[in-house]
C-alpha cells in the first residue's frame with residue numbers, strides 16, 4: 001500500500017532533496033556488532049508476530065532468550081476449587097457515577113480470582129534452541145561462553161541476517177540465523193569443520209511457563225518444572241518436516257516443526273523436555289535446518305534458504321518502501337550520529353517486536369512484563385509512529401483490534417458499568433479483549449480517544465468512503481461513551497470529566513479528581529474528530545457530542561499556567577506527589593496539536609514550567625519524546641534534541657530501549673515515541689513553518705522521504 005502523494009503535500013512542511021537518500025548506506029552503518037552476549041538484551045530476528053532472541057552463538061546456547069509470538073498464550077490452572085464460572089462471576093466494587101448510577105468496577109473483588117484474572121492468560125516462551133559441543137571422543141561437553149574464542153556477531157539490518165562467528169577448540173564455527181516474514185520460522189545454517197566429525201549438534205528445549213511473575217526478565221519461563229508439562233516427539237510427520245514436537249501446558253498446545261537437512265533426534269530423558277538433534281550428513285561442513293512454531297502442526301515448512309530469502313526481501317522492502325529520515329549525512333552537529341543510530345535501530349526493533357496482529361506488550365517479544373499483556377493506553381506510543389512513517393501494512397495488522405474489541409468494549413460500558421451508550425476501551429488486555437482487574441486498569445481514561453486518532457491518521461493517508469465506513473462504528477461508540485462520561489455540572493454549567501478516574505500520571509486520588517487538563521484537551525480533540533467523521537460520511541452529528549465538546553470545562557489554570565487537574569493544590573508544582581510521573585501537562589501543545597480554547601501563551605509557560613519543575617530524574621521512556629515534542633512545537637529545537645538524547649533516555653548497543661529508573665528493559669514505548677517525535681520534527685505538523693521544523697537550523701542536515709506530517 002502506498003500513500004497518495006497529494007496527502008503528503010497537503011500536510012507537510014517538506015524540503016525535497018535532489019538525490020534520493022542512500023538508504024542502504026545509512027541503515028547498514030548501524031549494523032549492531034557484539035563480541036560477547038549481553039546480560040540484559042538478545043540480538044533478535046523476527047517478523048512482528050514472532051521473534052527469536054539470540055545469544056552470541058546466534059541461538060540460545062548459553063542464554064535462554066525467548067522465542068515469543070502474538071499468539072502463544074496459556075492459562076494457569078484455576079485456583080483450587082474454582083471453575084471458569086468464577087471468572088465470569090467475578091465482581092469488583094461499585095462506585096457512584098456523577099449521574100448517580102452505580103458503576104461496577106473490576107477491583108477489590110475476591111483475591112484469588114482477581115489475581116488469576118490479572119495474571120492469565122500469560123504469554124509463553126515457545127522454547128530454546130542451542131548448540132551442543134562434543135569432545136573428540138564424543139562426550140557431550142558442558143561448556144560456557146568463555147570457552148569460545150575469536151567471537152564476533154553482526155546483525156545485517158538490511159537483510160535481517162544474524163551472523164555469529166567464533167572458534168571452539170581453535171576450529172571456526174559460523175551460525176547464520178534469519179526469520180521468515182510470512183510464517184513464524186527461523187532458518188539456521190551452521191558451518192564448521194566440527195560437523196564432519198560429529199562434534200556439533202543442536203538441542204531443543206521447552207520451558208514451563210506460568211503467571212507467577214509479573215515481570216519475567218531477562219528470561220521467560222522455568223526449565224526446572226518438567227513434571228508440570230509434557231512434550232512428545234513425532235518423526236517425519238510430512239515430506240518437509242523431519243520431526244515435530246508437541247508441547248502441552250495445562251490447556252495450551254504448541255507445535256514445533258523441524259525441517260531442512262536430514263538429522264536424527266532423540267529425547268535426553270523422559271524426565272526432561274530437552275531433545276538432541278544430530279546432523280545425519282557425514283563429511284559435510286554445513287548443516288541447515290528450519291524451525292517453525294505454531295498452535296497446530298505445519299504440513300509444509302519453508303526451507304532454510306527460502307526463509308533467508310523471505311527475510312532479505314522482507315527487510316529490503318521495509319527499508320525501501322516506507323518513510324525514511326536521514327539526519328546524519330551532511331550534519332555537522334556531533335549528536336546527529338547517535339540520534340540516527342537510535343532511529344535506525346528503533347525502526348528495526350519495532351518491525352521485529354511490534355508489528356503484529358495485536359498491540360504489543362511494553363517489552364515486545366523480548367521478555368514478559370505485566371504477564372505478557374498489552375496496555376491499550378500505551379498502544380498510541382507503540383503504534384502511531386507507523387502512520388507517520390507510512391508503514392500502513394504493519395499498522396493495519398493491529399489497529400483492527402478496535403473492531404475486534406468493540407463488542408467487549410460495548411459490554412464493558414453498557415453491561416458492566418451501566419452507561420446508557422457507547423464503548424469503553426479496556427486497559428491491560430489479552431487477545432480475548434478482556435481487561436485485567438485493577439484500580440488503574442479500570443479507571444484510566446486516556447486510552448479512550450486513541451481510536452479516533454488512529455482513524456484520523458488513516459483517513460489522512462486514505463481519504464476515501466471506505467476508510468470512513470470502516471471506522472464508523474468504532475468512532476460512534478467511542479465518542480458516545482466520551483460524551484456520556486462527561487457530566488453536566490448544574491452549579492458551574494459546564495461538562496466535567498471525572499471522578500472516578502486516573503489521569504495519565506496515575507498519581508491522583510481517583511475518587512476526588514475533577515477535570516484533568518490533558519484529558520479535557522484530548523476529549524475536545526477526539527470529539528472534534530468524531531464530529532468531522534460523521535460530517536464526512538454525510539450523517540448527522542449526535543447532538544451530545546457537540547454539546548459536550550463545546551461545553552467541556554475550561555482547562556484549569558492558576559497564576560498563568562495550567563494545572564494537572566482542577567482541584568489540585570495551586571502549589572502542586574513543588575509537591576512530590578504530582579511531579580514524579582508522566583508530564584502530560586507538557587503534552588497539551590506538542591504531543592497534542594492545539595485544541596479549542598488552548599491559550600498558547602499559557603501552554604508555553606506551562607511547558608517551560610514542567611521542564612524546570614518536574615523531577616526529571618524520575619522520568620522514563622516516552623516521557624522524553626513527549627518533552628521533545630513540547631519543545632519542538634514552540635520552536636525550542638535545541639531543547640528538543642537534548643530531550644531525545646537525555647542521559648536517562650538510553651538505547652543500548654543494539655538499540656534496545658533501556659527501562660531506566662522505573663521499568664524493566666526493554667521498554668518499547670520509548671522507541672515508538674522516539675519515532676513519532678522524529679517523524680513530527682522532521683516532516684512537520686499541521687500549520688508548522690519551514691522544513692524539518694523540529695530540528696535546529698545550525699548543524700543539522702535533515703533529509704526526509706515518504707513521511708507524513710503529524711496532526
Ligand SMILES: *[C@@H]1O[C@H](CO)[C@@H](O)[C@H](O)[C@H]1NC(C)=O
Pocket residue numbers: 073074075087120121251252432
Ligand atoms: C484463558 O481463559 C479465558 C477465560 O478466562 C479464555 O477466554 C481464554 O481463551 C483462555 N486463554 C487461553 C490461551 O487458554
Ligand SMILES: *[C@@H]1O[C@H](CO)[C@@H](O)[C@H](O)[C@H]1NC(C)=O
Pocket residue numbers: 135136137138139
Ligand atoms: C572423553 O573426553 C573428555 C574430555 O575431553 C574426558 O573428560 C573423558 O574422560 C573422555 N572419555 C573417554 C571415555 O575417553
Ligand SMILES: *[C@@H]1O[C@H](CO)[C@@H](O)[C@H](O)[C@H]1NC(C)=O
Pocket residue numbers: 142143144
Ligand atoms: C554445566 O556447567 C555449569 C557451570 O559451568 C553448571 O552450573 C551446570 O550445572 C553444568 N551442567 C551440567 C549438566 O553438568
Ligand SMILES: *[C@@H]1O[C@H](CO)[C@@H](O)[C@H](O)[C@H]1NC(C)=O
Pocket residue numbers: 222224225228
Ligand atoms: C518450578 O520450579 C521452581 C524451581 O525448582 C520451584 O521453585 C517452583 O515452585 C516450581 N513451580 C511449580 C508451580 O511447581
Ligand SMILES: *[C@@H]1O[C@H](CO)[C@@H](O)[C@H](O)[C@H]1NC(C)=O
Pocket residue numbers: 098489490491492496514566
Ligand atoms: C461541579 O463543579 C464544582 C466546581 O468545579 C465542583 O466542586 C463540584 O464537585 C461539581 N459537581 C459535581 C456533581 O461534579
Ligand SMILES: *[C@@H]1O[C@H](CO)[C@@H](O)[C@H](O)[C@H]1NC(C)=O
Pocket residue numbers: 511512
Ligand atoms: C476515596 O477513596 C479512598 C481510598 O479508596 C477512601 O478512603 C475514601 O473514603 C474515598 N473518598 C470518597 C469521598 O469516596
Ligand SMILES: *[C@@H]1O[C@H](CO)[C@@H](O)[C@H](O)[C@H]1NC(C)=O
Pocket residue numbers: 599600601
Ligand atoms: C500572547 O502573548 C503575546 C506576546 O506577549 C501577546 O501579544 C498576545 O496577545 C498574547 N495572546 C493571548 C491570547 O493572550
Ligand SMILES: *[C@@H]1O[C@H](CO)[C@@H](O)[C@H](O)[C@H]1NC(C)=O
Pocket residue numbers: 576580615617618661
Ligand atoms: C526525584 O526522583 C528521585 C528518583 O529518581 C527520588 O529519589 C527523589 O526523591 C525525587 N525527588 C522529588 C522531589 O520527588
